[in-house]
Amino acid sequence: MQKNKLTLFIFIALILGVIVGYIYNVKVIDSYNSKISAAEVNIKAIDVQMAATTDTTTSIYTSLKTTRTEQLKVRKTNDEIREDKVEYFSILSDIFLRLIKMIIAPLVFTTLVVGVAKVGDIKAVGRIGGKTLLWFLCATLISLALGMLLVNLFEPGKAMHLMLPDSHISTGIKTSALSLKDFMGHVFPKSIFEAMSNNEILQIVVFALFFGVATASIGEKGEIVIKAMDAIAHVILKVTGSVMNLAPIAVFGAIAAIVAKEGLGILSTYAVFIGEFYFSLIILWLILVFAGYFVLRKKIFTLLSSIKDAVLIAFSTSTSEAAYPKVLLELERFGCSNKIVSFVLPLGYSFNLTGSMMYMTFATLFLAQSYNMHMPFDKQLTMLLILMLTSKGVAGVPRAALVVIAGTLAMFNIPEAGLALLIGIDPILDMGRSATNVLGNAIATGVVSKWEGELE
Numbered sequence: 001m002q003k004n005k006l007t008l009f010i011f012i013a014l015i016l017g018v019i020v021g022y023i024y025n026v027k028v029i030d031s032y033n034s035k036i037s038a039a040e041v042n043i044k045a046i047d048v049q050m051a052a053t054t055d056t057t058t059s060i061y062t063s064l065k066t067t068r069t070e071q072l073k074v075r076k077t078n079d080e081i082r083e084d085k086v087e088y089f090s091i092l093s094d095i096f097l098r099l100i101k102m103i104i105a106p107l108v109f110t111t112l113v114v115g116v117a118k119v120g121d122i123k124a125v126g127r128i129g130g131k132t133l134l135w136f137l138c139a140t141l142i143s144l145a146l147g148m149l150l151v152n153l154f155e156p157g158k159a160m161h162l163m164l165p166d167s168h169i170s171t172g173i174k175t176s177a178l179s180l181k182d183f184m185g186h187v188f189p190k191s192i193f194e195a196m197s198n199n200e201i202l203q204i205v206v207f208a209l210f211f212g213v214a215t216a217s218i219g220e221k222g223e224i225v226i227k228a229m230d231a232i233a234h235v236i237l238k239v240t241g242s243v244m245n246l247a248p249i250a251v252f253g254a255i256a257a258i259v260a261k262e263g264l265g266i267l268s269t270y271a272v273f274i275g276e277f278y279f280s281l282i283i284l285w286l287i288l289v290f291a292g293y294f295v296l297r298k299k300i301f302t303l304l305s306s307i308k309d310a311v312l313i314a315f316s317t318s319t320s321e322a323a324y325p326k327v328l329l330e331l332e333r334f335g336c337s338n339k340i341v342s343f344v345l346p347l348g349y350s351f352n353l354t355g356s357m358m359y360m361t362f363a364t365l366f367l368a369q370s371y372n373m374h375m376p377f378d379k380q381l382t383m384l385l386i387l388m389l390t391s392k393g394v395a396g397v398p399r400a401a402l403v404v405i406a407g408t409l410a411m412f413n414i415p416e417a418g419l420a421l422l423i424g425i426d427p428i429l430d431m432g433r434s435a436t437n438v439l440g441n442a443i444a445t446g447v448v449s450k451w452e453g454e455l456e
Contacts, residue, residue: 092253157369
C-alpha cells in the first residue's frame with residue numbers, strides 16, 4: 001500500500017471508528033453503562049456511610065457491607081457483559097497488535113546486532129550510547145518537569161473536592177514502587193528466549209549488544225553471521241510491510257471499541273482534565289520539535305512528515321509498540337544510518353517514553369489536588385526524581401504508567417483509590433502519550449544520527 005494511501009485509509013478508519021462506536025454505544029451499550037454508573041454511585045454513597053460509622057459490629061454496618069457487595073457484583077456483571085459486547089471490535093486491533101509483537105523481538109535483535117557489528121569497536125558503541133543516553137536524560141527531565149509545572153498552573157484537580165477514602169477501598173492495581181531488584185530484572189535477561197517471548201525490549205537490547213560486539217571482534221567468521229542477520233532483518237521488514245497494510249482495520253477496531261464502551265459522554269465528564277493534558281502534550285511536542293530543529297534544521301519537518309503514519313497508528317491503538325516497525329522503516333528512508341536507528345530506537349522504547357513521563361507527574365499531582373493535599377515544591381521535586389528512576393525499564397509492563405503512578409502514590413500517602421479517576425479515561429490519555437513517545441524517539445534517533453555524521 002502506498003504511503004499516502006495508507007495515511008488516508010488510517011484517517012478514514014479513525015473517523016469511521018468514532019461514528020460506528022458512538023452508534024453502537026447508544027443502541028447497545030448505553031443500558032449497561034447506566035447500570036454500572038448507578039452501581040458506582042451507590043458504592044460511593046455506601047463508602048461514605050461506612051467511613052462515618054465508628055462501630056463495625058452493628059447490624060447497620062453489616063447491612064451496608066452486604067449492600068456494597070451486591071452493588072459490586074452488579075457492576076462486575078454489567079462490565080463483563082459490556083466487554084463481551086465490544087469484543088468484536090477489539091479483536092480487530094488485537095490481531096494487528098499480536099502480529100506486531102510477533103515481529104518486534106526478532107526485528108530488534110537482528111537490526112541491533114547488525115548495527116553494533118557495523119559500528120565495530122566497543123569505543124564507538126560507548127560513544128553513540130553516551131550521546132543517546134544524554135539526549136534521553138534531558139528529554140526525560142524536561143517531560144517530567146513540564147508535567148509538574150503545567151499541572152500546578154492549571155490545577156485540574158481543584159474542582160474535584162474528593163473526600164479522603166476509607167483504607168478498605170482498592171483499585172486492584174499493584175501499588176508497590178519498582179524496586180532496584182525489579183529494575184535489574186527488566187534490564188538483564190536470564191534467557192534470551194524468555195526475553196523474546198515476553199517482548200522485553202531492554203533485555204533483548206542488552207543481549208544484542210554483547211552478541212554484536214562479539215560478532216565484530218571475530219573478524220571474517222563474524223561476517224557470515226552479520227550477513228545472515230542482515231538478510232533475516234530484511235525478510236522481517238518485508239513481513240512488516242504486509243502487516244502494516246492491516247493498520248487501518250486495526251485503527252477502526254481500536255477506536256470503535258473505546259467509543260462503544262465509554263461513549264462520548266466521558267469526554268464531557270473529564271473535559272477539563274483531558275483538555276489540559278492534551279494541551280500540555282502539544283507544548284511538549286513543540287519543545288521536542290524545537291530541540292530537533294536546533295540540530296536537524298529544516299530536515300525536522302521532513303522527519304515529521306515521514307513518521308506521521310507511525311504516530312497515527314500509535315495514537316489509534318494506544319500503544320507505541322505498534323508503531324515500532326513503521327518508525328524503523330521511515331527513519332531509514334529519512335536518511336538515518338541503519339546502525340544508528342537499530343541502536344537508538346530500541347533503547348528509546350525503554351528509556352525515552354516522553355509522553356508517559358509527563359503523564360506521570362501530571363496525573364500524580366492531579367490526584368493530590370483532587371484530595372486537597374498540598375505538596376510543597378521540595379516534595380514535588382523529590383517525586384520527580386523518584387519517577388525518573390522508577391519509570392525506567394518498565395516498557396514491557398502492562399499499564400506501566402498506572403503501575404508507576406500507583407507506586408508513587410503509596411510513597412507520598414496519596415490515596416490509592418484516586419486511581420479510579422484515571423482508569424476510566426486512561427485509554428483516551430494513553431492515545432496521546434503513545435503518539436508522543438513515538439515522536440520523541442524518532443527525533444532522538446534523527447538527532448543522534450546527525451551528531452554522528454550518519455544522516456544522509
